[in-house]
Amino acid sequence: MKAVQFLSGFALLALASLLASAYDPSPLQDICVAINDPKDGVFVNGKFCKDPKLAKAEDFFLSGLDKPGNTANRLGFSVTNANVEQIPGLNTLGISAVRIDYAPYGQNPPHTHPRATEILVVLEGTLYVGFVTSNQLNNTLIAKVLNKGDVFVFPIGMIHFQFNIGKTNAVAFASLGSQFPGVITIADTVFGADPPINPDFLGKAFQLDPNVVKDLQKKFINGN
Ligand SMILES: *[C@@H]1O[C@H](CO)[C@@H](O)[C@H](O)[C@H]1NC(C)=O
Numbered sequence: 439m440k441a442v443q444f445l446s447g448f449a450l451l452a453l454a455s456l457l458a459s460a461y462d463p464s465p466l467q468d469i470c471v472a473i474n475d476p477k478d479g480v481f482v483n484g485k486f487c488k489d490p491k492l493a494k495a496e497d498f499f500l501s502g503l504d505k506p507g508n509t510a511n512r513l514g515f516s517v518t519n520a521n522v523e524q525i526p527g528l529n530t531l532g533i534s535a536v537r538i539d540y541a542p543y544g545q546n547p548p549h550t551h552p553r554a555t556e557i558l559v560v561l562e563g564t565l566y567v568g569f570v571t572s573n574q575l576n577n578t579l580i581a582k583v584l585n586k587g588d589v590f591v592f593p594i595g596m597i598h599f600q601f602n603i604g605k606t607n608a609v610a611f612a613s614l615g616s617q618f619p620g621v622i623t624i625a626d627t628v629f630g631a632d633p634p635i636n637p638d639f640l641g642k643a644f645q646l647d648p649n650v651v652k653d654l655q656k657k658f659i660n661g662n
Contacts, residue, residue, distance in 0.1 A: 463483055464553060464616075465483065465553070466483050466484040466553070466616070466617060466618050467483075467484075467618065467620075468552070468620060470483070484522070484529050484530055484617065484618075485522065485526070485529045487529065487530070488526070493527070497525075497526050497527040498525060498527035498528075499525065499527075500520050500524050500525050502518075503518060503520060503535075503537045503611075505518075506539045506607070506609070507537065507538075507539040509539050509540065509541040509544055509607070510541075513544060513545050513546070513547055514540060514541035514542070514543060514544025514545065514602070515538065515539065515540045515541065515544040515545060515546050515600075515602075516538070516539045517536050517537070517538050517546070518536060518537040518538075518539075519534070519536055520534060520535040520536065520537070521534035521535075521536075521614075521616075521617060521618050521619070522534065522617040522618050523618070528617045529617060530617070531617055532615060532616060532617060533613065533614070533615060533616070533617065534554075534613070534614050534616060534617055534618065534619060535611065535612065535613050535614065536611070536612050536614070537609070537610075537611055538558075538600070538609070538610045538611075538612065539607065539608070539609055540563065540565070540600070540602035540607065540608040540609070540610075541602065541607060542602060542604065542605050542606060542607065543601075543602055543603070544601075544602045544608075545599065545600065545601045545602065546599060546600040546601075547599060547623060547624070547625060548597050548598070548599045548623075548624045548625070549597065549598070549599070549621055549622055549623040549624060550595055550596060550597045550598065550621075550622050550624070551592075551594065551595075551614060551616070551619040551620055551621060551622075552595065552619075552620045552622060553594070553615075553616040553618065553619050553620050554594055554614035554615045554616035554619035554620075555591065555592065555593050555594040555614070555615045556591070556592040556598070556612050556613070556614045556615075556619070557589060557590075557591050557592075557612060557613050557614075558584075558589065558590050558591075558592070558600070558610050558611070558612035559587070559588070559589045559610060559611055559612070560584045560585060560586055560587065560588050560589075560608065560609075560610050561586065561609040561610060561611060562586060562606070562607065562608055562609040563586070563602055563604045563606055563607060563608025563609060564583060564584070564585055564602070564603055564604035564608065565583070565584045565600045565601065565602055565603065565604075565608055565610065566581065566582075566583050566584075566600070566601045566603045567581065567582060567584055567590050567592075567598070567599065567600045567601075568580055568581025568582065568598065568599060569581075569592050569593065569596040569597060569598035569599075570596065570597050570598075571596065572595075572596070583603065594615070597624060625654075625658060626658055628640065628644075629651070629654040629655050629657070629658040629659075630655070630658030630659050631659075632659055634655045634659060637649075637651040637652050637655065
């Protein structure tokens with residue numbers, strides 16, 4: 439009797455692990471609404487694949503990441519992407535990269551990547567970086583000052599940021615665990631949603647006067 443129980447328990451475990459490995463593929467875009475007629479479709483998950491016999495080195499190649507991005511903007515930072523949009527050979531491979539430039543006191547504002555963990559290395563300058571854990575972990579700030587050669591990890595989904603706290607330009611490169619990680623900039627999505635989210639709702643959520651919310655919405659909706 440014991441042996442039978444043990445065996446059926448074992449079979450159940452084996453089945454469970456089989457089911458656990460047969461998971462859905464992770465989405466590679468923000469939304470993918472089902473349609474009945476494929477002729478109106480764009481793609482299912484990621485992009486169509488080219489005939490592998492026609493693949494060439496250029497499909498796996500990008501140049502120009504030695505060049506600084508233009509940081510002459512409100513926040514003083516610039517992201518140069520090396521994802522599946524620039525390197526078609528990344529399709530289905532679950533990885534991408536970015537170059538990030540920061541003007542003195544520039545910042546990459548609080549944001550999250552819905553589909554990727556990020557590992558960042560500082561090439562030049564001094565950055566104060568961090569992420570905030572989720573509600574379950576009491577929104578704890580995990581932050582540190584990084585110097586040239588330092589590496590930091592931003593776990594998937596966590597809201598994170600980088601501030602250049604130095605008097606000089608800073609440069610970082612980062613790898614992300616998705617061919618198309620996506621970016622959700624918190625201020626842009628909350629205050630820049632178009633059409634705007636009801637300012638009374640947002641005022642209550644953020645403990646702000648609705649007129650302050652309206653003012654923020656004006657700034658964020660009209661092109662940052
Ligand atoms: C979060 O806060 C609650 C309430 O103060 C506490 O019981 C819990 O241990 C905290 N959790 C962590 C991960 O710090």
